[in-house]
Amino acid sequence: MRLEPKGLKQYFDQHPEAEIVIFAGKGGLGKTTSSSSLAWYMSQVKKRKTLLFSTDPQASLSDIWEQDFYGKGEVEILPNLFVVEIDADRRVADYQASVKKKIKEMYGLDAVPKEIEEYIDSTSAEPAMYESATYDAMAELVAAHKYDIYIFDMPPFGHGVRMVAMADILSKWVEKITEARSKVAEYDAIAATLKGEKGHEDAVMNELIDIRNKIKSFTDLITDKKRTAFFMVLIPEKMAILDTERALQMFGSLGMEMSGLVVNQVYPADLLDKPGTSEYLRNRVEMQQEHLREIARKFGDRVKSIVPMFTREPKGAEMISTASEHLMTPQIAIEY
């Protein structure tokens, strides 16, 4: 058997309406390289106005493009190519501050109770907080409609599908509360009228509805198979294969579809034939070959591209354009 992926070029030729591309997967697998490569292709080859977005702490996009974008908003680095790297830490901190403020307003307190305050602070360690700060930022950017295509390098937590599950739950939750609240609001309004007051807005309610609407419109967009493509990045290692299987299951259970897989950091097999190859590398290559066969057996045609391990870290526009060619039109096949 032979697996010969046709590359992301074929995928996008077949899906011309795709305007959102999400790269999922754990950190350190070359997600940032993949998203940068695709952004290069879309902006430089296809001449589309492209936004490349990342949340990785420590500014890995800045690292790859050899410029500092961290927390600086949308920066144009090449014609048609805009990059934004959000500071998720800062967003989480802002979010926590706003939660505290809301608690004080809603309950008419001078200060948030100490235990609650400490708990809110401790949630910043929660990956889900980063996730939701990230989704917020993504939703805002997409809602502004300034670009032809948006490429998201997802944070290395979870698989970015939870927002879909969360939207469902939140909708149900808001409905239930709305029911209960509208009853209360009726009585309130009657009471207020009797007392000769104006009816007051229900802050908690509005807040919830607002959150739900935001999540829902973004969720509708990313679950639209025509307009959104999800790619998962993996490397030929046991852990990554297991993670990928899990992510595929999760996608399935949410009725979503993974557009494809990108296998990164593959050492050329012919290194085994070169006398100068160190024993360390030889062992790596042999191990990878085994995992590649497993990837072919397990995922088959889901694999859309296989990108080689470059002799040095892909950095700078020139390296990115090379990596881009491999991603769009791969040169590697797997015999299994």
Added chain:
Amino acid sequence: MQHITDFLRAHPDLRYIFTGGKGGVGKTIGAAALAYQFAQEGKRTLLASLNPVHSLTSVFGQDLSGGQIKQVQGVPNLYAVEVDASDVVARYRENIAVRVREFLKYADIPVDSKPFVDIAVTNPAFEESAMFDKMVDIMLQEGQQYDKLVFDTAAVANAIRLIGLSKIYGLWLQRMIESRKEALSLRVQLSFRKEKIMEEVKKDPMLADLIGMNERFERVKKVLIDPEKTAFFFVTLPLMLPISVVTRFIKQVTAYDIPVGGVVVNGVISREEADRARDDEYLQNKFREQANYLRIIQEQLGDLVRCYVPLYKSEIHGLDALRQAARDMFDPDQEWALALV
């Protein structure tokens, strides 16, 4: 730098040792080498892997699977366990379901609990939390029979959450006890005895559960923030992403008073190794890039670096390879690596 041997000498009562860091940096090797060293020094040691995919069996080259504590063959005083998560996860799921149902009932929210349970268990951190629960069990129960417990686990976020949660739990518990007391008042009025009231209150399964959890939290928290007893060691490679993960972890645990033991820098290519592989373009480039990252580690984590471990030719399988790793890790002469910084 304070070498790991000096650090351990300065903390003789250390009992709970954690290794943390990004996936794939060699946390398991770090934990195994530490545990091996403790056992060699005559300490009765338990090494527990709490990862979703275990690698102790392959590191030690012997079957340590099955979720039972086993004595490691060939290393006196060393015991190991690959904790089986499946039963924990199932039980945990059930527990969460019960708690969510009870909570919704308590808060008087007339809503189906199933979706809430679903969202709780689709959380990528869910399995991690279940494992963390298991870890707490080991710390409080089986662990009492060992001098040293070494955990190979992704415990950072969980440890922090536990500390934050324990405060909320205490609060919630107080409220629950009050409301249960009120609910009991009728029956209690008939019984007229104060101690009887508390007895009745404690009989309530939900409350018993809460009280039990709260006590557990409190006990673990006490241990987790005791620098004489606990140390988190972080493992990194000379690469940007693992360095940034470790830097962030250290910031987080420090904010919660969790003691940091230090940083192990793994996978360092020695000059000797680089000289030997002149024609290997990959290795040569890696060696060149590494210098920059070692400098960053020095700048960002300097005082916390406890040792450098060389890059091995192949993955660590079996006791011989592990002994070598422990030897390298605990070798006070770190000149070969310091010269590269």
